[in-house]
Amino acid sequence: MGDKAGEKKDVWQGTLALMVLKTLQGMGPLHGYGIARRIEQTSGDQLMVNYGTLYPALLKLEQEGYVSSEWGFSDNNRKAKYYKLTRAGRKQLNKEEREWEQTTAILARFLAPGGERA
Amino acid sequence: MRQLRAWFTRLGGLFGKERRERELSVEMESHLKMHVEDNLRAGMTPEQARREALLKLGGVEQTKEEYRARRGLPFLETSFRDLYFAARVLHKNPGFTSIVVLTLAIGIGANTAIFGLANAAFFRPLPYPHAERLAFLWQNNRRTGEAEGLVSYPNFSDWRSQSHSFADMAFFMSGKSILTSKGGDPEFISGGLVSVNFFSVLGVSPAIGRSFSPDEQIPGHANVSVISYHFWRTRFGGDPQVLGRSVVAANGEKHTVIGVMPPGFSFPDKTDVWTPREVGGFFKTKARQYPNQHVIGRLNPGVTWTQAQAELDTIAARLAAEYPAIDGGVGVRIVPLRQQLTQKVSQGLVLLWAAIAGVLLIACLNAANLILARAAGRAKEISIRYSLGATRSRIIKQFLCESLLLASMAAAAGILLAVWILNLVAKLNPDLAKLSGSVFDPRVLAYTIAITGLTSLVCGLLPALSAPKVDLSRALREASSGHAAPSAQALRKLLIVAQVSLAFVLLVGSGLLVRSLWRIFAVPPGFDAEHVLTLHVYWPGAPANSTDEKKRNSLYMELLARLRALPGVISAGATSNVLFPSEMYKVPFVIEGQPTEPSGQRPFLPNGEATPDYFRVMGIPLMHGRVFTRADTIQDAPPVIIIDETMAQRYWPNEEPIGKRLKFDDPNFRSPWFTVIGVVGDVRQEGLEQPAGLVSYVPSDGEWADDLVLRSRNDPRTIVAAVREQVRSVDRNLAVANVGVLSDLLSLRESQRKFNALLLGSLASVALLLAAIGIYGTVSYWVKQRTAEIGIRMALGADQKNIFRLAVARGMILIFAGLVVGFAGALAGTRLIASLLFGVTAYDPATFCAIAILLLLASLAACWIPARRATRVDPLVALRYE
Secondary structure, eight states: OOOHHHHBBBBOHHHHHHHHHHHHHHHHHHEEHHHHHHHHTTTTOBBBBBBBGGHHHHHHHHHHTTTEEEEEETSSSSSEEEEOOOHHHHHHHHHHHHHHHHHHHHHHHSTTOOOOOO | HHHHHHHHHHTTTOOOOHHHHHHHHHHHHHHHOOOOOOOOHHHHHHHHHHHHHHHHTOHHHHHHHHHHHHHOOHHHHHHHHHHHHHHHHHHHHHHHHHHHHHHHHHHHEEEEEHHHHHHHOOOOOOTTGGGGGEEOOOEETTTTTEEEEEOHHHHHHHHHHHHHSSSEEEEEEEEEEEEOSSSSSSEEEEEEOOOTTTHHHTOOOOOOOOOOOGGSSTTTTTEEEEHHHHHHHSSSTTTOOTTTTTBBBBSEEEEEEEEOOOOHHHHHTTTEEEEEEOOOOHHHGGGGGGGOBEEEEEEOOOHHHHHHHHHHHHHHHHHHHSHHHHTTTTTEOOOOOHHHHHHHHHHHHHHHHHHHHHHHHHHHHHHHHHHHHHHHHHHHHHHHHHHEEEEHHHHHHOOOOOOOHHHHHHHHHHHHHHHHHHHHHHHHHHHHTTTTOTTSHHHHHHHHHHHHHHHHHHHHHHHHHSOOOOHHHHHHHSSSSOOOOOHHHHHHHHHHHHHHHHHHHHHHHHHHHHHHHHHHHHHHOOOOOEEEEEEEEEEOOOOHHHHHHHHHHHHHHHHHHHHHTTEEEEEEEESSOSSSSGGGGEEEEEEHHHHEOOSSSOOOEEEEOOOHHHHHTTOEEEEEOOOOHHHHHSTTTTOOOEHHHHHHHHHOOOOOTTEEEEEOOTTSSSOOEEEEEEOOOOOOOSSSSSSOOOOOEOOSSSSOOOEEEESSSSSSSGHHHHHHHHHHHHHOOOOEEEEEEHHHHHHHHHHHHHHHHHHHHHHHHHHHHHHHHHHHHHHHHHHHHHHHEEEHHHTTTTTHHHHHHHHHHHHHHHHHHHHHHHHHHHHHGGGGGGGGGSSSSTTTHHHHHHHHHHHHHHHHHHHHHHHHHHTTHHHHHHHHHO
């Protein structure tokens, strides 16, 4: 594998799913390539070794009912499959967002300078 | 929840694959194109753009694979594919497939059949509510050594009133009764004399009418009956108005039918008519030393058997203290119902099951061996698979699929076999047929599935595990029938050794049992059963008063005289029983001049009546003294008695028994002193494996000697019609029943043993056959493998004989190893069946040697054919063969 690729970290499948949902929320319906590009952008190029991992993840989300897919045409009139957030997806996104915030808050207390509270 | 949805979608993903593949390809393609466009816009060259896009994607095929894995259920998909492939492989090798399926089918089928029997015996629910709380109670007499003896009424009554562990107890006696029927032949039915609470203890109520009421045990009020469903349908034609009709016994007693039991109920022993036992007088109070009842009890809920046993032990001890002469040393033995019913059968069944499980094991080993042999021949195929990226677990899965298919086919065939076997069993052995269960009982089917699964595991894993990751280059260069890995070779040899040793153990076991059977038949029964006809005569409806008795006696005597005069009859005699010593009258006795035990401890002497000719008819030899004469049978003749050899030996070991006297201690009549006038040979009536018991005979005065025996010149069946005619001509009122040929009656008793020996023998033969097949397969394969080597040897000058010997030697080494292991195994194992053997020890050298020779010969035969094939190898062809 490439050496440059080794610098970028791998992404958990779960976090990947979260990022996909968030992206779709912000960007509206988007095709796979677009989502990949957008995620890379948002993370500041720190993540994503290969775009291929996106497709199984998208399939999983679709199977779970969080996104729905539809064939459409891109800007350049290319046939592409567009993914859209569903209501269930929206709810799941909110739920996971809250959970992440909670987790980060708790961890922050532990990791804050000065250590734990007595 | 979401997971479930995902799962279902994935299941759906198994269908419509092509369309999705196309879609995915289009999506991937468009993804790449978009990426390339962006790259181009960013200034890369077309090649750079494409390369970068592909790199970022991470490999199209890989992505597609992961996608596919996500889309469907890969495990299922590969399994289907494996099964399909396995089916094709098996289809391409019909010979191999059919042998394996056949051997496994035999193993699985036999196991299923045996489990079906065991299931019926041990698990089938008994038809009584809460049957697990029912038990038999026996008197257990330390002084006479009887472990499970009948109970006397007063003892029963005390146990019942003093026990708190038992909700209730009932007693019963069963035997054969004769019923008259209008105008036809009399019926012999099974009747039961029971306590009035009998049905309530069992927990079953009559379907029609009612059960007995407590005052129906009062003497004089007991002329009622409850009949069985079967009897109701056959005798009374299912008459809905049956209540109030009566059943008439041979002696004229009428019993009114008050109830009909539900279908299927016939406790204790195919009983058709139950009558209440009159409880009063002597029976109730003074008969403590005359045990003649069976007792059943129902445990109270919450009480354990141990608690109940402890309580009854206390009660028994109390009774022993109160009545030391009678009940001293008498204890109580509780045997739960199921145990009682399966006692006789269980040991045999377990043995059979063990043997059949052994056969299945041999069959599995055989199949595994064959599969291994084939696996070795597929080394090339396996290495190609590895090179294409298969993991070890996938290869194993492939093998397991094959063995699963084989085992399933074998199971299907095996179930058919099991059904056939059970039908055969029902026909050959009516005793066992009582227990013969259906193969389609869920428990049995579950067992079948379990052993099928186990079989496929054993047959599949063994070869799979021994097929290691072969060195790729070596295997690809190797000849197609290449050498198997050393570990596989060793495993195959081990399998053969195991098969041979198992077969040896099974053969020895059944050999010992078969010899036991021979020994039993070799034991002289003490009488000559050839050409003897037996029948029972009686006078239906004859009331018991003295003038009629006299008339009947003279009629019987006249009948005997007439029968003797028949042309086909050599001699005729009569006795009070034939071959049913358990129904023989057993009475305590004392011998003049010898120390007597207190009443209640006295030994019992079975006593029967016999006419003077009886001994001659039966062919029982006279050892000392004389037999009865006419003079002994008249009214006031001095009382005489004839005893058998065992009795003479036991009580007068060093003196002449003739002239000695003994007396009976019977409450029913005042016994005079009987003088011994003769000693006859022992008669083994109870069955040829029991030692001859004491038996005594008194001269017949006609009343009880209504079992006639006739020795005929030719086949006894030819004189039956003439006999019946004579009976009718003596007096039209006399009736005949239970006409039988003595030799038939005897052989009936031996049928159980014969059946077991036959079964075990066939099993062992199957085991032998399987082992032989295994050996044949191994040597065959060795020859095929070594074709090149054989060719070289022949080219170098070895002649056919050498090759032949070489091939055979390869096989025989394994056989010897197997025999050694088998020997050890048999020595250890036969101890388990020692109790079933008769006249032959568990280490009988003759049997062991004979079986060893048999196995050797069979193995030699199995080696023969492949060895001959080895000699026909054409060296030129062999050397060129690659």
